[in-house]
Amino acid sequence: MTKERDHALSPAERRAALGLAGVYGTRMLGLFLILPVFALYAETLPGATPLLTGLAIGIYGLTQALLQIPFGLLSDRLGRKPVILGGLALFALGSVVAASAEDMLWIVAGRALQGSGAVAAAIMALAADLTREEQRTKIMATIGMTIGLSFMLAMIAGPALDAWVGVPGIFWITAGLALAGMALIAWVVPTPLRSSVHRDAEPVPALFRRVLTQADLLRLDLGIFSLHLILTALFLAVPLLLRDAGVAPANHALVYLPIMLIAIIGMVPLVILSEKGGHMKGVFLGAISTLGVAQLLIWRFGHQFWPLVLAVALFFVAFNLLEAILPSLVSKTAPPDAKGTAMGVYSTSQFTGSFVGGVLGGWLHQHYGVMAPFLFGAGMTLVWLLAASGMRQPQRVASELLHLPETALGDPARIASQLQALPGVVEAVVVPEEGVAYLKVDREHFERAQADAIIGAPA
Incomplete structure (x- = not known):
């Protein structure tokens, strides 16, 4: 082939x-x-x-x-x-x-x-x-x-x-x-x-403890929890604010359409900058900060149409950017053989955030007014920003999976050690019962042919 x-x-x-x-x-x-x-x-x-x-x-x-x-x-x-x-x-x-x-x-x-x-x-x-x-x-x-x-x-x-x-x-x-x-x-x-x-x-149940004790993964779980908490709380209020600003509900689509277009246009170059330009952490922290600023703007100026629309557009530029960056960070941070487990915990955190955002946002709205969820969301963003600032600079790595021939399964520790020693291999885990090796690699320096030679795969 x-x-x-x-x-x-x-x-x-x-x-x-x-x-x-x-x-x-x-x-x-x-x-x-x-x-x-x-x-x-x-x-x-x-x-x-x-x-x-x-x-x-x-x-x-x-x-x-x-x-x-x-x-x-x-x-x-x-x-x-x-x-x-x-x-x-x-x-x-x-x-x-x-x-x-x-x-x-x-x-x-x-x-x-x-x-x-x-x-x-x-x-x-x-x-x-x-x-x-x-x-x-x-x-x-x-x-x-x-x-x-x-x-x-x-x-x-x-x-x-x-x-x-x-x-x-x-x-x-x-x-x-x-x-x-x-x-x-x-x-x-x-x-x-x-x-x-x-x-x-x-997810693999035996790996939950590993991913739940890794600090950077927990930071990312907190991030997606916070992001979807804030998003759900936002939609308890923004439709009401648009109506009160004079936009008939039937016309709300005409407001969301340019907002979504602005969000896409604003997000794409920042994703490229983070992934290709090696500025992942800086872009990530900047997006979190922007999310908080947007909520403060809605809290302060949300009763006026144009300030509300501009603040919501700013919110969704940051939101869409974070939605794109966070899964990539989980993939780069997770152990190579536990990526599915890490993503399972991450997704659970996301859905939990949606639930808490709905209930907490509704409670705040009911007791403290329609703007209260935005002020709380800004505070939640600050907590997230402080937690994320301690994250290590993400490595520019990718996943690689090797299917091991029968001859390579007799001494998995030796195979893992030899793979780990290859140029460009950041981490290598051999799972003999599945007959595969999971690698985390730097593609600029990794040569697949060298790994295939170690495991005895056909050229």
């Missing part, structure tokens, strides 16, 4: 990537669509309070945080597709419950059911089953991109759909998206010949 073909996705891998990205994207779109509209809709429901509104928005994060790792582990036993189909069925059921609800408590129940369909880890494990090791990063990146795209689409489509079919209609559309995801799993995504544990793509 030529080098060019080695670096190209096969037709089956391309089908898996597009199918799983579609499943992940439609599910996340369904979760995000109500963010820009629900605070306004909640005011029309009997017995609604800001606290209950926050609970309804954030409760999916609690059930998802509790169940996403167990669902991933369950897929090792029951199979990937049955678990994913079951999770999407729960998501569809929750959407139907929320669409049919006539009071806030039933919407809370529906949102909790939506979150209980926590299939993210199982989707990543299925993606790993369906791809060669050297293509896995591409597939994961393709799936991961759908989160950001779904969020930006939801900011524009949510208000437009609300004006057309209302929030109950959005929940019905979400149920339809879940069914579409089930169809993709059943008829588009290939079925793997066998499933196995992939330490670079899914």
